[in-house]
Amino acid sequence: MKIIVRSLVIALAVTGAIATSYANAASSKTTVTAPVNIHKTSAMPIPGCPPSDPGSC
Amino acid sequence: MLTAHFLNSLVYVEVLFCLAALCAITLKKQWPEYWSLGAFLATRFLSDIILLPLLHIKLNHANDSVGHSAYVAYFYIYWISYAVESVLALLVVYSIFRLAMAPLKGLQQLGMLVFRWAASISIIVSLGSAFAPDMTRMRYLIAAISQLQRTQSILTLCLLVFVCFAIRPMGLNYSSRIFGVSLGLGVMATNDLIQSALLALNPHINSEYSLVNGVVIGVVLATWTAYFALPEPKRRLIVLPTTSPFLRWNQISQVLGDSPGFVAVGGMPPELLAPAEIEVMNRASRKMVVPFPRSISA
Numbered sequence: 001m002k003i004i005v006r007s008l009v010i011a012l013a014v015t016g017a018i019a020t021s022y023a024n025a026a027s028s029k030t031t032v033t034a035p036v037n038i039h040k041t042s043a044m045p046i047p048g049c050p051p052s053d054p055g056s057c
Numbered sequence: 058m059l060t061a062h063f064l065n066s067l068v069y070v071e072v073l074f075c076l077a078a079l080c081a082i083t084l085k086k087q088w089p090e091y092w093s094l095g096a097f098l099a100t101r102f103l104s105d106i107i108l109l110p111l112l113h114i115k116l117n118h119a120n121d122s123v124g125h126s127a128y129v130a131y132f133y134i135y136w137i138s139y140a141v142e143s144v145l146a147l148l149v150v151y152s153i154f155r156l157a158m159a160p161l162k163g164l165q166q167l168g169m170l171v172f173r174w175a176a177s178i179s180i181i182v183s184l185g186s187a188f189a190p191d192m193t194r195m196r197y198l199i200a201a202i203s204q205l206q207r208t209q210s211i212l213t214l215c216l217l218v219f220v221c222f223a224i225r226p227m228g229l230n231y232s233s234r235i236f237g238v239s240l241g242l243g244v245m246a247t248n249d250l251i252q253s254a255l256l257a258l259n260p261h262i263n264s265e266y267s268l269v270n271g272v273v274i275g276v277v278l279a280t281w282t283a284y285f286a287l288p289e290p291k292r293r294l295i296v297l298p299t300t301s302p303f304l305r306w307n308q309i310s311q312v313l314g315d316s317p318g319f320v321a322v323g324g325m326p327p328e329l330l331a332p333a334e335i336e337v338m339n340r341a342s343r344k345m346v347v348p349f350p351r352s353i354s355a
Contacts, residue, residue: 006221006222013218015251016210019250020210022254022257022258023254040138040139042071042101042105043064043270045267047128047132051132
């Protein structure tokens with residue numbers, strides 16, 4: 001049990017660290033073209049378009 | 058079509074699990090300890106309850122002014138609730154650390170001080186690093202929120218690793234609510250970081266990722282509900298050897314920041330002393346006079 005939980009936690013931490021490095025590398029190379037590139041962990045649809053033009057994306 | 062139906066049902070699952078977790082916290086009288094998590098869940102529940110009808114109005118009136126107004130309201134409520142939840146998530150991390158370290162008051166104080174400094178510096182660095190020349194206000198806000206979200210996720214993962222590896226010295230086990238809440242936060246943080254990386258590399262997978270988001274939040278809320286609904290095992294008695302560095306650091310941390318006492322080392326005029334104190338000192342001096350031995354007996 002202890003080994004399983006510790007392995008899971010280490011996997012989460014390592015995945016998070018790798019994802020952070022990828023996100024930093026990607027954001028330093030590219031400019032943000034989409035109106036938003038983040039959203040919360042939720043099943044609700046993401047309102048990505050600006051309020052003035054809902055059909056733009 | 059099947060995906061849309063599944064996503065739609067995930068929205069209702071999220072609302073139901075949010076309510077279930079809130080009920081479990083309330084019924085088990087856990088609000089004093091987990092008020093920040095309760096506030097986080099309440100914000101999520103309220104925003105979902107408001108966003109759901111707005112979403113239906115928008116879908117039913119796609120091409121008229123009613124649909125447009127519903128979208129504007131949806132847009133602002135979604136992002137405002139996201140900002141509030143991000144701040145509350147940081148407070149949840151802070152309160153979980155405080156609860157985990159409760160038996161070791163000294164280390165708790167020191168850790169909270171370090172946490173406050175780390176969080177403050179991270180926020181300042183996030184706001185500073187988001188700035189770039191020729192940037193519009195909207196883009197600056199997006200970049201700053203994105204950096205803040207990454208900072209909060211990294212802090213959450215650090216807390217999870219700490220709680221997981223220091224769980225036994227703190228008298229906890231894997232059935233403890235502190236661990237359950239940390240695990241849920243850690244899964245959410247990892248999902249946020251993966252999502253942030255994927256969306257930066259490929260911005261067109263937004264809608265596909267909503268499905269993953271829906272499943273992850275459902276699993277996290279179910280985990281929290283289970284941890285709060287089930288009885289929590291009592292915290293074990295923490296026994297440390299007297300030579301333990303953990304104990305020594307706790308003692309050192311407990312006295313850090315205390316106001317020091319003062320002692321007079323010289324240059325004290327007799328007028329500062331009360332007559333009774335002078336009398337006591339005189340008598341003590343007389344007792345200290347040792348007569349010189351006249352003869353040494355064999």
